[in-house]
Amino acid sequence: xxxxxxxxxxxxxxxxxxxxxxxxxxxxxxxxxxxxxxxxxxxxxxxxxxxxxxxxxxxxxxxxxxxxxxxxxxxxxxxxxxxxxxxxxxxxxxxxxxxxxxxxxxxxxxxxxxxxxxxxxxxxxxxxxxxxxxxxxxxxxxxxxxxxxxxxxxxxxxxxxxxxxxxxxxxxxxxxxxxxxxxxxxxxxxxxxxxxxxxxxxxxxxxxxxxxxxxxxxxx
Amino acid sequence: xxxxxxxxxxxxxxxxxxxxxxxxxxxxxxxxxxxxxxxxxxxxxxxxxxxxxxxxxxxxxxxxxxxxxxxxxxxxxxxxxxxxxxxxxxxxxxxxxxxxxxxxxxxxxxxxxxxxxxxxxxxxxxxxxxxxxxxxxxxxxxxxxxxxxxxxxxxxxxxxxxxxxxxxxxxxxxxxxxxxxxxxxxxxxxxxxxxxxxxxxxxxxxxxxxxxxxxxxxxx
Numbered sequence: 071x072x073x074x075x076x077x078x079x080x081x082x083x084x085x086x087x088x089x090x091x092x093x094x095x096x097x098x099x100x101x102x103x104x105x106x107x108x109x110x111x112x113x114x115x116x117x118x119x120x121x122x123x124x125x126x127x128x129x130x131x132x133x134x135x136x137x138x139x140x141x142x143x144x145x146x147x148x149x150x151x152x153x154x155x156x157x158x159x160x161x162x163x164x165x166x167x168x169x170x171x172x173x174x175x176x177x178x179x180x181x182x183x184x185x186x187x188x189x190x191x192x193x194x195x196x197x198x199x200x201x202x203x204x205x206x207x208x209x210x211x212x213x214x215x216x217x218x219x220x221x222x223x224x225x226x227x228x229x230x231x232x233x234x235x236x237x238x239x240x241x242x243x244x245x246x247x248x249x250x251x252x253x254x255x256x257x258x259x260x261x262x263x264x265x266x267x268x269x270x271x272x273x274x275x276x277x278x279x280x281x282x283x284x285x286x287x288x289x290x
Numbered sequence: 291x292x293x294x295x296x297x298x299x300x301x302x303x304x305x306x307x308x309x310x311x312x313x314x315x316x317x318x319x320x321x322x323x324x325x326x327x328x329x330x331x332x333x334x335x336x337x338x339x340x341x342x343x344x345x346x347x348x349x350x351x352x353x354x355x356x357x358x359x360x361x362x363x364x365x366x367x368x369x370x371x372x373x374x375x376x377x378x379x380x381x382x383x384x385x386x387x388x389x390x391x392x393x394x395x396x397x398x399x400x401x402x403x404x405x406x407x408x409x410x411x412x413x414x415x416x417x418x419x420x421x422x423x424x425x426x427x428x429x430x431x432x433x434x435x436x437x438x439x440x441x442x443x444x445x446x447x448x449x450x451x452x453x454x455x456x457x458x459x460x461x462x463x464x465x466x467x468x469x470x471x472x473x474x475x476x477x478x479x480x481x482x483x484x485x486x487x488x489x490x491x492x493x494x495x496x497x498x499x500x501x502x503x504x505x506x507x508x509x510x
Contacts, residue, residue, distance in 0.1 A: 121500070122405035130484060131351075131493055157505055263348060273351055276499050280341065280354035287379055 075256045078126045080159070082190075083134070083167040083270025084150065085260075086120050086174055087282040116141045118174045120150070121278040122210045124159050125270040128263030133159050134277065144218070146177040151187045165249070165257055166192045170200065171225050176209065178221040181247050188242055191248030195256060195268055196224060199243050231255045239253045240266040295476045298346045300379070302343045302355070302410075303481075303490025304370065306340050306394055307502040332498060336361045338394045340370070341498040344379050345490040348483030353379050354497065362395040364438070370399065385469070385477055386412045389491045390420065391445050396429065401467050411468030413477060415488055417475040419463050434473040451475045453486055460486040 108147045122135035139146045154160060171179050171194050181192045202222070209218050228243045229251060246254040261268035276286040306497050342355035359366045359375045374380060391399045401412045422442070429438050448463045449471060466474040481488035496506040 119501075131496065133506045134496050135506070136500045153504070159505075183494050210340075221486070276351065276354050280356045280497075281339075283499055284373070286353045286357050 072128050075253060076127075077260060078130075079126045079164045079257065079260070080132065080162040081165050081167055081257065081261055081268070081270045082122050082125070082154065082159075082163050083125065083169075083268060084120055084122045084173070085169045085274035085278055086118055086139075086272055087147040087275075087278040100134075110140060115143060119278055119281050120146070120173050120211040121274045122150075122153065123274045123277065123280065124163070125261065125273075128269040131273065133157075135159075136281075139177050141177070142175040143177050144214070146173050147180040150179065150184060154188045154190065160188075160280050163190055166190050167261070167268060168192065168194045168269055168278075169275065170194065170196055171222065171245075176212065176218065176220065178218050179223050180221050181245065186218075192246060193249065193254050194245040195258060196228065196243040197240075199228065199241075199265060200228075219234050229259060233259060233262060235262065235266060238266075242266060295473060295480065296347075296384075297480060298350075299480070300336045300352065300382040301345045301347070301385050301386045301387055301475065301477065301481055301488070301490045302374065302379075302383050303345065303389075303488060303494045304340055304342045304393070305389045305491055305494035305498055306338055306359075307495075307498040312333055320398050322358070335363060339501050340366070340393050341501065342370075342373065343494045343497065344383070345481065345493075348481040348489040351493065353377075355379075356501075359394045359397050360396070362432075363397050363470075365404050366393050366397040367400040369481065370404060372409045374410065375451050380408075383410050386410050387477075387481070387488060388414045389495065390413065390414065390416055391442065391465075396432065396438065396440050400441050401445050401465065405467040411472050412466060413469065414465040414492060415465040415478060416448065417460075417487060419450075419461075430496055443483075449476060453479060453482060455482065455485060462486060 117138040117140055118140050119136055124133040125133060126132055135153055135157055137149045139149050166184065168179060169183060173179065181194060184190045205222065206219065209215050212218055226245045228245055231242050231244060233240045233242050242258065244254055244258065258268055263268060263269050279286040296504055320357055337358040339356055339358050343351060344353040346352055350446050355377055357369045359369050386404065388399060391401060394397065401414060405412045425442065426439065429435050432438055444463045448465055451462050451464060453460045453462050462478065464474055464478065478488055481490060484492065499506040
C-alpha cells in the first residue's frame with residue numbers, strides 16, 4: 071500500500087517502565103520471581119502499567135492511555151486491543167508503535183492480531199538488534215514456551231534502518247504490519263524529533279516509569 | 291530579582307486528573323463524599339496521583355514525577371516538597387508551575403512554603419479568574435476552614451496577563467513567588483507553545499487523567 075505520510079500523522083506509542091528492562095537483563099532474578107509465582111493464583115500475579123501516548127507526528131502530545139498487564143503473562147495483546155478499540159481517539163490513529171514486542175517482562179504482543187483486531191498498522195521499533203538466542207533461552211523457563219516463541223516468529227524479520235539525525239547515523243531495527251518498509255521508515259524518521267527514539271515511545275517510557283517508580287529514570 | 295529567562299528553562303509543572311474539576315463543580319457530591327469519609331480513619335482516605343512533568347521551555351519533555359496525595363487532605367505541600375527535593379532533576383529546575391493552588395479536591399498548596407523549602411520560584415497559573423467567593427463557601431464545610439483559607443490568602447493577589455497566541459489574546463491569571471511579574475509572564479508565554487495552557491501543565495493533566503481513568507479527557 072502506498073500512502074503519503076502526513077507530518078501530523080497520529081501515532082499511538084506504547085511502553086512500560088524501565089525496571090522491566092533491568093529485570094530482563096537479569097535472568098537469575100527473573101527465575102526466582104517466576105518460581106515464587108507458581109504458588110500464586112493467576113489473579114494474584116503482579117500487574118504493571120503500560121502507557122500509550124498519542125502524538126501528532128513527533129511534536130504534539132494529544133492524549134494518553136493506560137492499561138495494566140500481567141508480569142510474564144500473555145494478556146498484553148488482548149489488553150491493548152481493548153484499550154485501542156475503546157478510545158475516543160481511535161478514528162484519528164494511523165499507526166501503533168511498540169518498543170520491542172514484549173511488555174511486563176515476557177508478556178509478548180501478537181502484532182499480527184493487534185493489527186487485525188484494531189485495523190491499525192503496527193510498527194515495532196528496536197533501538198538495538200534484539201538477541202533472539204538469549205530471548206529463546208529465557209523463554210524456555212516457561213511451560214508454554216512454544217506458544218510464546220510462535221508469537222516472536224509471527225512478528226516477522228527484523229529490518230535495519232539507518233536513521234540520520236544531524237551529523238549522526240543510528241542503526242535501528244524494526245518490524246511492521248500493514249505498512250511498506252518505506253512507509254515504516256518515514257514514520258520512524260518523522261517521529262524521532264529528539265534523537266534516535268521516536269518521541270511517542272520516549273515519552274511513554276518516561277511516563278510509565280514515573281507512574282511505577284515516582285520518577286522517570288531517563289534513557290541515555 | 292532580574293534575570294534573563296532562557297528559552298530552555300527547566301519548568302516542573304504539576305497537575306492532577308480531570309475528575310477533580312468535576313468534583314469541585316459539584317459541591318453536593320462533594321459534601322456526600324465528605325460525610326461518608328468521616329467514618330473512615332485518616333489512612334483510609336482516598337488518594338489521587340499528582341503528576342509532575344519537567345519541560346525544557348515549552349518543547350522538550352525531560353522527565354516525569356509522581357506522588358500521591360489525600361483527597362481533601364492537607365498533605366500536598368509536604369508531598370510536593372519531598373518529591374522535588376528528592377529528584378535527581380532538582381539541580382536543573384528553575385521554576386515550579388501549578389494549575390491553581392488546589393489538587394485532589396481541596397488539598398491546598400502553600401506556595402510560600404513550597405518556594406521556601408525547595409528554593410525554587412513558584413508560578414500558579416489560572417486559565418480563568420477563580421471564583422474565590424465560591425471557594426470560600428465550599429471551604430466552610432471543613433472543620434479546619436480557617437487554616438485552609440489562610441493558605442489561599444497566603445498565595446497572594448491574582449494578576450491578569452494578556453497572553454497573545456497568533457491572532458488570539460487570552461486573559462490568564464497568575465500568582466508567583468520568587469519571580470517578578472515580568473519574569474512570570476515571560477515564562478508563561480514561552481512555555482505556552484500550543485495554545486493558552488503552558489505545555490508542562492497541559493501534559494501533566496493529560497498524564498494524570500490517563501493514570502486515573504485509563505484515558506485522558508482532553509481539555510478544549
